Amino acid sequence: MKIAITGSNGFLAQHLCVFLAQQGFEVIGCGRGMNRVQSPATFAYHSVELTDVSSIRRFFSLVQPEIIIHTAAMSKPDECLQNPEACLLHNVTATSLLAETAQLYNTKFIFSSTDFIFGEGGPHSETDQPAPLNFYGESKWMAEQALLSILPDAVIFRPVFIYGKQWPGMRGSFIHWVANALQANKPIKVVTDQLRTPTFAPDICKGITTIIHTNQTGIFHLAGKDILSPYEMALAVAATLRLDKNLIEPVTADSFPEPVKRAQKSGLKIDKAQRLLAYEATSFEEGVRMSFT
Numbered sequence: 235m236k237i238a239i240t241g242s243n244g245f246l247a248q249h250l251c252v253f254l255a256q257q258g259f260e261v262i263g264c265g266r267g268m269n270r271v272q273s274p275a276t277f278a279y280h281s282v283e284l285t286d287v288s289s290i291r292r293f294f295s296l297v298q299p300e301i302i303i304h305t306a307a308m309s310k311p312d313e314c315l316q317n318p319e320a321c322l323l324h325n326v327t328a329t330s331l332l333a334e335t336a337q338l339y340n341t342k343f344i345f346s347s348t349d350f351i352f353g354e355g356g357p358h359s360e361t362d363q364p365a366p367l368n369f370y371g372e373s374k375w376m377a378e379q380a381l382l383s384i385l386p387d388a389v390i391f392r393p394v395f396i397y398g399k400q401w402p403g404m405r406g407s408f409i410h411w412v413a414n415a416l417q418a419n420k421p422i423k424v425v426t427d428q429l430r431t432p433t434f435a436p437d438i439c440k441g442i443t444t445i446i447h448t449n450q451t452g453i454f455h456l457a458g459k460d461i462l463s464p465y466e467m468a469l470a471v472a473a474t475l476r477l478d479k480n481l482i483e484p485v486t487a488d489s490f491p492e493p494v495k496r497a498q499k500s501g502l503k504i505d506k507a508q509r510l511l512a513y514e515a516t517s518f519e520e521g522v523r524m525s526f527t
């Protein structure tokens with residue numbers, strides 16, 4: 235089965251490319267410009283600019299993917315706030331253009347959304363009402379709605395605070411930021427009063443593989459099972475890598491002058507995925523251990 239994955243120079247897409255290629259799928263990574271990541275799997279790569287409909291059409295006519303997994307996005311909430319027009323272009327317009335083309339080619343569409351579409355009161359289930367607190371969350375919620383208006387049978391999955399292995403050329407996740415700082419003996423401040431359900435990237439990959447094999451449609455929360463603050467996550471990284479936890483200073487979110495509003499209690503419930511996909515979430519401790527081995 236031929237699967238195209240957008241955003242393949244990004245963190246999640248690279249994990250998906252590696253995992254699905256290793257599962258024997260024919261994977262085609264799509265990114266902007268060159269393929270910049272050196273990961274442990276071999277797959278085809280095409281440069282595609284998703285805000286340019288002719289670039290998307292050329293790609294589809296050449297490759298004709300049976301499935302497209304769309305993870306490419308302007309994924310940093312601060313950048314979305316600073317440049318809302320670019321955020322709408324990359325997150326909403328690009329998703330619509332891709333969905334319209336997928337419709338022409340009868341390509342199954344799987345879209346990566348986020349817990350940021352919700353407000354306070356997490357962990358949230360798939361049936362909770364979205365109420366984004368910032369423009370990034372707003373744009374991803376708009377993208378979900380735009381997608382479903384074109385392809386009502388699309389799959390939407392929502393992860394939270396993704397972490398996992400980092401390969402050369404790839405940006406790191408929060409756990410790498412913590413590990414790098416502690417290894418350099420650098421003190422860091424980490425918030426105690428925000429709760430998340432951090433997601434181990436390979437768990438998402440397994441969830442999506444089951445979605446493909448069982449031909450699911452609809453919305454799935456693919457997240458971790460532990461509800462943790464970033465401070466607790468940082469302590470777990472220090473313990474796993476035997477680094478000095480005294481370098482981690484606990485602080486509250488109001489001690490950071492952050493322009494982007496974030497939920498205190500976010501996170502996603504995974505009951506639906508556990509029931510319909512036999513989804514198994516890795517514990518944070520185990521996920522961190524596997525990310526660094």
Ligand SMILES: NC(=O)c1ccc[n+]([C@@H]2O[C@H](COP(=O)([O-])OP(=O)(O)OC[C@H]3O[C@@H](n4cnc5c(N)ncnc54)[C@H](OP(=O)(O)O)[C@@H]3O)[C@@H](O)[C@H]2O)c1
Pocket residue numbers: 240241242243244245246247265266282283284285304305306307308309310324328346347348349374392393394395396397405
């Ligand atoms: N990371 C998380 O914790 C998290 C949590 C929940 C949901 N998500 C969602 O999961 C998805 C993947 O997140 P991520 O952290 O892996 O993102 P990422 O590392 O920032 O990667 C996003 C990729 O999208 C590419 N891209 C953006 N606009 C594009 C365009 N117009 N045409 C072609 N490529 C474009 C970027 O290309 P360049 O490299 O060239 O900039 C980048 O490689 C996103 O949809 C995000 O909203 C992420």
